Amino acid sequence: MAQFNDTSAEIPGTPCLICEHGSLAFCGPGPGDADEPSRLSAMLGQVNLIAHDSVFREGDPATHLYSISSGAVKLYKLLSDGRRQVTAFLFAGDFFGLALDGGYAYTAETMTPALLCRFPRRKLEALFAEVPRLERRLLGLAIDDLAAAHEQMLLLGRKTAREKVASFLVMLDRRAARRGHHGPAVALPMSRSDIADYLGLTIETVSRTLTQFRRDGLIGLPDLGHAVLREADRLRQIADGG
Amino acid sequence: MAQFNDTSAEIPGTPCLICEHGSLAFCGPGPGDADEPSRLSAMLGQVNLIAHDSVFREGDPATHLYSISSGAVKLYKLLSDGRRQVTAFLFAGDFFGLALDGGYAYTAETMTPALLCRFPRRKLEALFAEVPRLERRLLGLAIDDLAAAHEQMLLLGRKTAREKVASFLVMLDRRAARRGHHGPAVALPMSRSDIADYLGLTIETVSRTLTQFRRDGLIGLPDLGHAVLREADRLRQIADGG
DNA sequence: GGAGCCCGATGGCCCAGTTCAACGACACTT
DNA sequence: AAGTGTCGTTGAACTGGGCCATCGGGCTCC
Structure with missing residues (x-):
């Protein structure tokens, strides 16, 4: 050896x-x-x-x-x-x-x-x-x-669960793009629990909100570790309180 | 450093x-x-x-x-x-x-x-x-x-209303002491609305929580612009999640 | 290959905190 | 002193999101 x-x-x-x-x-x-x-x-x-x-x-x-x-x-x-x-x-x-x-x-x-x-x-x-x-x-x-x-702080103090999750997805997408990742899917290397503790929510609310976004056609969830922003503009709108 | x-x-x-x-x-x-x-x-x-x-x-x-x-x-x-x-x-x-x-x-x-x-x-x-x-x-x-x-962020995402208000009072007291203000009363130059928007609460919840602290003998409220921390240690305990 | 485990999804109930509303205390104006 | 506006407090009803429980899929380890 x-x-x-x-x-x-x-x-x-x-x-x-x-x-x-x-x-x-x-x-x-x-x-x-x-x-x-x-x-x-x-x-x-x-x-x-x-x-x-x-x-x-x-x-x-x-x-x-x-x-x-x-x-x-x-x-x-x-x-x-x-x-x-x-x-x-x-x-x-x-x-x-x-x-x-x-x-x-x-x-x-x-x-x-x-x-x-x-x-x-x-x-x-x-x-x-x-x-x-x-x-x-x-x-x-x-x-x-x-x-x-x-x-x-603005997110944690004043946004709704829906706005928080949308903000989170948009933020990840923007930062992935900045690193040169321009694929269709955003990587979610963190657990649902981590997301919840980042957004000041519970796991259940994060899960429900992601499911709702998927049902509404705003995102795709090919697997647990990825999300596809199908309606990025709409998500940005939701994130900013629209 | x-x-x-x-x-x-x-x-x-x-x-x-x-x-x-x-x-x-x-x-x-x-x-x-x-x-x-x-x-x-x-x-x-x-x-x-x-x-x-x-x-x-x-x-x-x-x-x-x-x-x-x-x-x-x-x-x-x-x-x-x-x-x-x-x-x-x-x-x-x-x-x-x-x-x-x-x-x-x-x-x-x-x-x-x-x-x-x-x-x-x-x-x-x-x-x-x-x-x-x-x-x-x-x-x-x-x-x-x-x-x-x-x-x-920890306060906004994870503390209860009671813990938020206690944290706020303790923080003001600590910073006033650092500036050399060691009087019995902490100055509250901000409106209830400002406090609410700082803690991610409504005006009503801030008001009710302060009243509760006063009834419990934890603080005194001589006038709208001041608070006296009568039980500072207990407030610190509440602020930290005790 | 199946037993156990972890993680996420989902359903149902509940409550902390919001929302709506009324009221009182001042401060300023006429 | 009466009129008006602002601000804080209090009460009553409502709800968004938390909490609890269940389930299912994928994983590891015998």
């Missing part, structure tokens, strides 16, 4: 798959900084995780920033009695783990097998001084996250 | 009222940057607004960053049919208006007469190159906001 059997595998070829995602990922190189990717790749590590694996938990010391090379991740917070709020679904090119000394504000868990790039926070901060553009990009990403969080 | 979070500052006599708030405000100078306050004050403008005045609206071009010198401000988003989600209540020392080129993600409105400091975004960005610590502090504040937003 001339081979290692390391679970956190080293990836041959490119030093960081994530950088292929370019402008979507915060480690993507910019036009004017030819030396930046190599500096970054020198300090980043890769983590290979199976599905339903925990990346870190709420309150853990925030040691790394993560970026998703492949796979899907969810973020969530818990109440003491087990009630859960999923605050984000993340896919290839997305990043997470931005936190202060108080520790991570949420738990991060894979939904599928996933390859993550991670950067030690301390080392990244040292690099900020040399590559200011890096910090600028991180601030931009934080602002994007903030806008998404505000949008989700 | 001490590097992001280093907002501790001693405030000498400064031309900007906002800087009196020291560590709370992002324009407060740091120990090592003696020339920073003057650079900042050179580019900041002050805005004096009456109560219930609009600072900017969702979608407006994001020209300035704002910091509250005195008064109280609310942020909110609207659905097309008028449903509203208040996403934040802000007080002296808080800042808002962080946005990218897509424009502001929310509307900002005063709840009381307010004195705001504002910084032109473009000029501030130019200053980032000279004073990197500024950008670091802004990133730290954005991360704080993000954690608060996640906490609010």
Whole structure:
């Protein structure tokens, strides 16, 4: 046996798959900084995780920033009695783990097998001084996250179950398109329970609402892991409260 | 993240009222940057607004960053049919208006007469190159906001009316203490309607829940604009799902 | 291959919170 | 001081979505 059997595998070829995602990922190189990717790749590590694996938990010391090379991740917070709020679904090119000394504000868990790039926070901060553009990009990403969080608050606080589910499908579709997935079906790597905890609903209501959309011809449900938006415009209308 | 979070500052006599708030405000100078306050004050403008005045609206071009010198401000988003989600209540020392080129993600409105400091975004960005610590502090504040937003998602998606109102009172109390207000009563400068739209409830439910807390001896309601937390620990317990 | 298990779908009932309505307390105006 | 508008409280009835129970399909593991 001339081979290692390391679970956190080293990836041959490119030093960081994530950088292929370019402008979507915060480690993507910019036009004017030819030396930046190599500096970054020198300090980043890769983590290979199976599905339903925990990346870190709420309150853990925030040691790394993560970026998703492949796979899907969810973020969530818990109440003491087990009630859960999923605050984000993340896919290839997305990043997470931005936190202060108080520790991570949420738990991060894979939904599928996933390859993550991670950067030690301390080392990244040292690099900020040399590559200011890096910090600028991180601030931009934080602002994007903030806008998404505000949008989700509007959904959770003021939308009906029907509007919530429509918003969810439209959001997944838009983000899949942004990642270059233009197929007819949107991937649903998360469970119905995850969807319910993301939308502030119960599993039953999510299930019923999806069934109703299917009966109304708005969507197709070829299998549990996919949805086809047959009437995307109508869904967008429903999502916005029409 | 001490590097992001280093907002501790001693405030000498400064031309900007906002800087009196020291560590709370992002324009407060740091120990090592003696020339920073003057650079900042050179580019900041002050805005004096009456109560219930609009600072900017969702979608407006994001020209300035704002910091509250005195008064109280609310942020909110609207659905097309008028449903509203208040996403934040802000007080002296808080800042808002962080946005990218897509424009502001929310509307900002005063709840009381307010004195705001504002910084032109473009000029501030130019200053980032000279004073990197500024950008670091802004990133730290954005991360704080993000954690608060996640906490609010948990509240909106998974807490009961009783837990929501308790959380709201406890949050106001904690933040008032942070601003140095240690009196017996918490100020409620917002209307019942604002509270309802912040908690994802109706005015009636907020009113009934406050009355119930008062009957149970948990709070006092000396007048419409104040609440006294008589059993703060019990309220904290309720807020966390106990 | 079948026993057990997990997950999602569906039906029926129920309740927390909404909706509708009335009313009282102020503040401002004439 | 009477008229009017705004805001908060309270009561009564309603309902959207939660809760509980059942069922069925696909999976893993003997």
